[in-house]
Amino acid sequence: MIKFDDVSKTYPGGQLALQKVNFHVAKGEMAFLTGHSGAGKSTILKLISLMERPSVGRVLINGHDLGQLSHKDIPYIRRDIGMIFQSHQLLMDRTVFDNVALPLVIEGYSRKQITKRVHAALDLVGLLSRAQNAPMALSGGQQQRVGIARAIVNRPPLLLADEPTGNLDPKLSMEIMRLFEALNQSGMSVFIATHDLGLIARMKYRNLTIKNGRLIEDGLQEDVLLNETNTKLPSDVHVDNDTPRYR
């Protein structure tokens, strides 16, 4: 699903953010990207979402070299990738519904489809009753869930999250992780950057560790098994690529 092929990134100004990074995240996999602040996590996610381009090397998604695609293609590629940010990036002057609907409006879905899908996505994150609220009226955790609903509303095969629990307390963080897990179980590939090691220590997933722009470790977190998850996906939320799961 995601393949980094000897990728280095030097920012304008000479800041070396990534050095010869190689890894592959398979279809249907859920993986974490950890490392201290400034290690290069966000840079990796920005290379995938085409907010930055590699200085050296190739980034491939589903076998397609992103470097071969033109500037005009960028919006269409972003529609295949759900993105979640630490700062929620919501439109504060629109309702929760309108925020979640945005990717569908952009893609040109009909009103009926939009309503159906937005309601399904909001239901999944437990905010259906807040559809007509302004984001301002919601708590930080709720706003983050609106961001997640927006990222998955058009059922992208790949979900990226950059510090999705950065501002949240441990209990809320765990809830959001369960949500990602449920999405992953429905077939979505999920790639999460976080510096919250305590959080992922409790989950048994692949973990890519990055330090000063170099990938220093790639393996499974073993110690603690995740508690039984009770988050279930509604039947009409599913992912459109039917590739085999990682596990």
Place this chain on the structure above:
Amino acid sequence: MSLLFAGRKTAVTEHKVGIVQRFVMTVLNHFRQLLASLGELWRQPLASLMTIGVLGLSITLPSTLYLLVKNTEQVTAGWEQAGEISLYLKPNTSVAQAQQLRLAVSLFSEVEAAELVTADNALIEFEQASGLTNSLAYLDKNPLPHVILITPKASYVQPNAARTLVKKLERQTHVDFGKLDIEWLERLYATVSVARDVVWIVAILLCVSVVLIIGNTIRLNILSQREEIIIMKLVGATDNFIRFPFLYTGMWYGLLGGVLAWILIAFLLWWLQSGIANLANLYQTQFTLTGLDTTALGVILLLSIILGLLGSIISVQKHIKEIEPK
């Protein structure tokens, strides 16, 4: 279509709509955006009104000047009359021959009166007018020809008829050439034509400033919605998708500016009309100012829409590309 995932459902494949239906949907969508852009203007009524006010005034000025020139042309068209025809005789014509010719042309049905100014008299007139006395001392002989001054009858003062009369007179023996006395009118025409050029220049300059004003207003709109644009780009909006609402806003600015200009011009004309009616009364004539006909109004509105669009296109091309999520 998904570029990365073959077979992934997208809005187009999912809807399974025909090309006609998709076209209708697109048109409806644009119509909705058009209305939404008007709503955007309404969200900041004061700022929008000020912009529209500046645009309206900028369009009013050249339009009013244009109307004034047009009215002047109409008024002077009624004045176009030849006052007098000067008939210059050949140099070796004798005074007796000249007098005979005067008598002959004075009997023409087109001629009201004919007066002979002999070369000698003309020289005396010249000396008196110029102050150069005894000018013959410097010249071998009087260089001036005899001239017959002819006043045409009222029905022959229109330029065309007068010109025909001149041709006819020129065919007489001893006549060198005839000259129609409409120079003052030609001078007036030249002046009006300069005025028309000035109107064009002013109009072009103000059109440019309308484009700049709208371009700058749209630029500010774009910058104030920077966050929103970034978010839209992050979730996969194309530049075009982001562009259209701003183009529509520019169009609205243009259209509303044009409408305001129209109202201002109508008001100005109404205001000038009463003054001009008084003036015309004093001269015991009738005169009505020509206003904007439907064509002129259509041109003004269309032009303002085009200017609005142009300003916003320039701004949007430059600034939307610059705003990229980082």
